[in-house]
Amino acid sequence: MWESKNIETNTIHGGKKSQGEHGPLSTPIYQTSTFVFDDVQQGADRFAGDAQGHIYSRLGNPTVDELEARMAVLEETEAAAAFGSGMGAVSAAVFGLLKAGDHLITSHRLYGCTFALFNHQLPAFGIEVSFVDLADAQAVRAAIKPNTKVIYGETPINPCLTVIDLDSIAAIGQEHGIITVIDNTFMSPILQRPATHGIDLVLHSATKYLNGHGDVVAGILCGPSALIDHIKMTTRKDMGAVMSPHDAWLVIRGLKTLHLRVQRHCENAQVVAEYLQGHGAIEKVYYPGLPDHPGYRLLGTQMQGAGGVMAFELKCSFEQAVAFINQLKMCKRAVSLGDAETLIQHPASMTHSTYAPEELAEAGISRTLIRLAVGLENAEDIKADLDQALVTIL
Numbered sequence: 180m181w182e183s184k185n186i187e188t189n190t191i192h193g194g195k196k197s198q199g200e201h202g203p204l205s206t207p208i209y210q211t212s213t214f215v216f217d218d219v220q221q222g223a224d225r226f227a228g229d230a231q232g233h234i235y236s237r238l239g240n241p242t243v244d245e246l247e248a249r250m251a252v253l254e255e256t257e258a259a260a261a262f263g264s265g266m267g268a269v270s271a272a273v274f275g276l277l278k279a280g281d282h283l284i285t286s287h288r289l290y291g292c293t294f295a296l297f298n299h300q301l302p303a304f305g306i307e308v309s310f311v312d313l314a315d316a317q318a319v320r321a322a323i324k325p326n327t328k329v330i331y332g333e334t335p336i337n338p339c340l341t342v343i344d345l346d347s348i349a350a351i352g353q354e355h356g357i358i359t360v361i362d363n364t365f366m367s368p369i370l371q372r373p374a375t376h377g378i379d380l381v382l383h384s385a386t387k388y389l390n391g392h393g394d395v396v397a398g399i400l401c402g403p404s405a406l407i408d409h410i411k412m413t414t415r416k417d418m419g420a421v422m423s424p425h426d427a428w429l430v431i432r433g434l435k436t437l438h439l440r441v442q443r444h445c446e447n448a449q450v451v452a453e454y455l456q457g458h459g460a461i462e463k464v465y466y467p468g469l470p471d472h473p474g475y476r477l478l479g480t481q482m483q484g485a486g487g488v489m490a491f492e493l494k495c496s497f498e499q500a501v502a503f504i505n506q507l508k509m510c511k512r513a514v515s516l517g518d519a520e521t522l523i524q525h526p527a528s529m530t531h532s533t534y535a536p537e538e539l540a541e542a543g544i545s546r547t548l549i550r551l552a553v554g555l556e557n558a559e560d561i562k563a564d565l566d567q568a569l570v571t572i573l
């Protein structure tokens with residue numbers, strides 16, 4: 180298995196197992212639900228963990244195994260587990276690490292369904308949740324209780340791109356014996372590797388940049404072998420949010436161009452963010468690549484680029500903001516991000532509609548906030564499409 184110190188090479192070769200029986204360059208798709216045993220003893224030994232070998236694709240599949248090996252190399256962790264969606268990874272992680280009576284510290288700013296899981300489902304299972312500003316180390320420390328087991332956050336955060344200092348969160352976790360989990364979806368390992376800052380588990384909606392072509396819903400969790408194996412053999416095996424071998428094959432293919440795509444997303448986003456910041460119809464642009472963004476100071480250290488997603492406030496009414504989005508011709512009105520196409524959406528009524536009005540206000544999500552996931556098109560075309568739509572609200 181070839182491993183380079185250069186992530187650009189590892190997106191192509193890292194974690195690649197042997198060539199296999201016929202030496203295929205492209206990883207074979209093991210499109211099978213189950214695996215045949217030579218005899219009863221072999222089956223029993225595999226179930227008991229006394230023998231290597233596959234049993235059933237909910238427990239592991241050769242194509243999925245290879246994706247997991249590749250992701251562990253890219254995030255610089257011992258192991259990884261693949262899931263049928265990002266939320267599959269989120270739920271397997273928290274239910275694998277927490278039980279009734281435990282306490283989770285998380286952010287009041289999260290992707291909408293993650294917020295809904297933490298705000299509604301976990302308490303129903305007797306798990307206490309505190310929502311704090313994870314960018315405020317004092318607030319995090321103040322929230323710690325004797326039963327605190329996990330600190331969970333995203334950085335940059337969906338949808339306003341708030342940035343959390345990974346070294347600070349990792350230090351708090353290590354000081355107090357609390358497991359830290361960071362959702363790295365908005366960065367990808369190309370721009371940020373939380374485990375290298377001491378974060379225990381790194382999570383992705385592989386639906387986004389990792390796959391990068393808008394044709395897979397998937398999730399990944401990277402971390403120490405002990406934690407990953409525990410989650411695989413409990414909340415993934417028994418809750419069943421497994422990734423299909425075909426989706427694993429598609430994500431492996433996506434990874435091979437990840438470094439090129441992320442670079443282009445960042446270049447385009449910087450051009451578009453600066454264009455928007457200078458436009459008379461724009462109140463505010465939230466993008467870590469702009470000097471006025473609080474996360475700008477972490478560029479070049481924690482983050483090797485500002486990413487492809489930004490949010491902005493329009494100087495207009497809600498109705499005008501809707502008219503602006505509906506006026507766009509090339510940018511696609513769709514949720515998700517990290518795809519070749521530029522995608523635009525309205526968090527308050529879409530990805531973050533799980534937030535109550537007062538919760539939206541606390542998270543800084545207004546009804547005129549728009550999230551833009553900049554794609555791989557020529558940046559001039561993206562600007563031209565935005566420009567022709569913005570004139571409708573000037």
Ligand SMILES: C/C=C(/N=C/c1c(COP(=O)(O)O)cnc(C)c1O)C(=O)O
Nearest residue numbers: 264265266290364384386397514515530
């Ligand atoms: C429609 C979906 C969006 N996001 C999802 C998402 C997930 C959940 O990932 P799956 O969608 O379950 O793969 C996890 N973590 C983060 C930071 C996310 O943004 C969206 O924002 O547009």
